[in-house]
Amino acid sequence: MGSNTIRSTLYLEPALHQALRFKAASVHRSMSEITNDAIRAALREDEEDLTAFAERTGEKTLSYEDFLAQLKADGTL
Numbered sequence: 001m002g003s004n005t006i007r008s009t010l011y012l013e014p015a016l017h018q019a020l021r022f023k024a025a026s027v028h029r030s031m032s033e034i035t036n037d038a039i040r041a042a043l044r045e046d047e048e049d050l051t052a053f054a055e056r057t058g059e060k061t062l063s064y065e066d067f068l069a070q071l072k073a074d075g076t077l
Contacts, residue, residue, distance in 0.1 A: 010035070
């Protein structure tokens with residue numbers, strides 16, 4: 001790990017810890033690198049979701065019944 005890292009304690013379930021150790025060994029990467037990549041991916045997904053929600057704030061909302069009617073009218077259902 002580089003000099004711009006912070007040491008942190010994580011509590012993993014034993015099976016997850018073992019799987020992470022095996023994965024790290026099989027791909028010749030550290031457990032920290034794999035964990036950092038997984039956390040980045042999860043946060044990136046959240047950011048994409050938040051961006052999508054923000055982009056749609058001006059859209060008209062539909063009731064469930066209206067949405068079903070629209071799907072039926074479009075031939076989707």
